[in-house]
Amino acid sequence: MGRIRRWAPRVVGIVVTLACLIGAARLLWPQPGLDEQPGSTERQLAFVRDSLDEGSDTAAQELFPEGYVFSNVLYGLAWVQAAHTDSDLRENALRESRWALARIESDEGRAVFSPRLQPAYGVFWAGWTNWLRGAILSLDSTDTAEVQRFSTHTAEIAQAFAAAETPFLQAYPGQAWPVDSTVAMASLRLHDKLFGAKYATVIDRWLEQAKTGLDPATGLLPHQVSPVDGSMLTGARATSQTAIHRFLPEIDPTFAKSQYALYREQFVAYPGGFGPALREYPKGVDGSGDVDSGPLIAGISLSATVVAQGAARVNGDRDLAAAIGSEGELLGVPLSLPGSKRYAFGLMPIGDAFVVWSSTARVLTEPPTLFERDVHWWWRLPWLGMLALIAIAPWTWTLIRCGRHRATGPDRVGPAPTPA
Template structure:
């Protein structure tokens, strides 16, 4: 008569391989968790080096942009929207101005050279092409304001004793032209015109955004000490909702795993006594 095998002779059933779906779900959960963690770190850690030091990586980005501009990126941007060529060179030059203003006085030559190069591009025929010379002031407040802002930046990068008098006169003349345009074409009788795209003053003659952005930046005292900037950090209460949202996003993919493990701990599986065949807890 055959005896039932003892518990020592019973071989456990082979372990099932994890299903592909489970592996994919955990992989997606890991990716979402890592992204949420990186977002929280970027939210808490300052993104720049403050207002005095040079932000990391900016010079490499500007080097890349200069190579792209030399390769025709301005013309490509022009084909996408009317001010593409102008904006790309203006922002490139102003970025160098900002970078140069953070450097000591004797280390601004590279920033000055690149800012002047961008200014020359703005004053070239391709830079002026979208702007009519019949506007008031010539080529419009948009063109004159942004160009004068960059010209003021090039002056600010130079020691006061080495600034070109002709360049200073040009800066003052353009500032006066912008002031005259705002004085002569201001908001008439308090009745601006709202269009589907922007709000315009002087019965539609002068866009509000172009006018006051350009004037506020031109009126900035480039040749004098600037006021202290606001703190570069964000208040903790502004970060709290985003941090909570990132925490929820990172935890949600893991909820099914946590629920299964918690349930497995509370409910003990039945254990079968091999000798008696009676299920016990």
């Protein structure tokens, strides 16, 4: 027992120090460029698929109303995005994304949405479903039945926008969020990209209407609006802004660039010197977290920060995308195995779905652009300093004892006796 007591602190210290060294290596490891993706993408997708087979989408539905759809649609979209970057993944991507689409269109996938809305089941369900179907067709458009379904559903969405007095359609009866309409509008643009311009008038009208309904405090699209006239109910928040900026470049690169600059200025923050990360509310505004943002830490939304990596990638913001990716490798506590990779020990598979969707993000409708604005050059230093302090902490008492020993010198002994 005595040996255990002596060695246990040393073993703990070694483990903590090694963990900090690994964390520092992950933070410093180069991130993939905008036209690349993480080498672990297939292993991340393998974990998400295994989780879906075990019912993680149904479990996510118990956390928030869109949990089932998001779990599946992000999985399917990540496969498509990955295949656009690596053509060797095409066959697997088509199989898995079609499987995900079928789950979204199942009775369980539509259960919480109203078929009485226009478009049917509301603009959230219709928009994400249509975007995934169009994304699949961007890989393979030889299935004439799927092409017809895409055309039919796109026409239904376009008609709903054309008939509405507001640019922001209802996702649920009596509730509307601009982000959902942004996704749906992107699916119209994707249709025009793949099969010829047909909805330019509807898209242009939507853009003009959206520009008149911006949040006056930030100049950005609001978080929630009145379903009657589109007037703002809640100002811009990062939870929706990060997804909006993932899709605006698909619709109108010029408008997207101006909006992204405002978003970057007002939501990217370095709390306590750490970051970059995404505030849930604009700078100067405080608020509480909810089911969308999750709990806020110093005003930061971890979920919005994850999705912000995808927004940065499609807006050509290389430095921010790389920084968020590096922070994810440090703070996400990734567990890499030969056949899978998961974050936060795999406790929240829907979080892994958001990570892989964001880390593979790419524009499907327009040529990529670049956003030239650096993150703070020193952003890694606070993280490295924190890791250094944690690594040293278990050895503090040992270091103090060594310092005292050197200061006082070795113990003195009396003079040797004089021989007789």
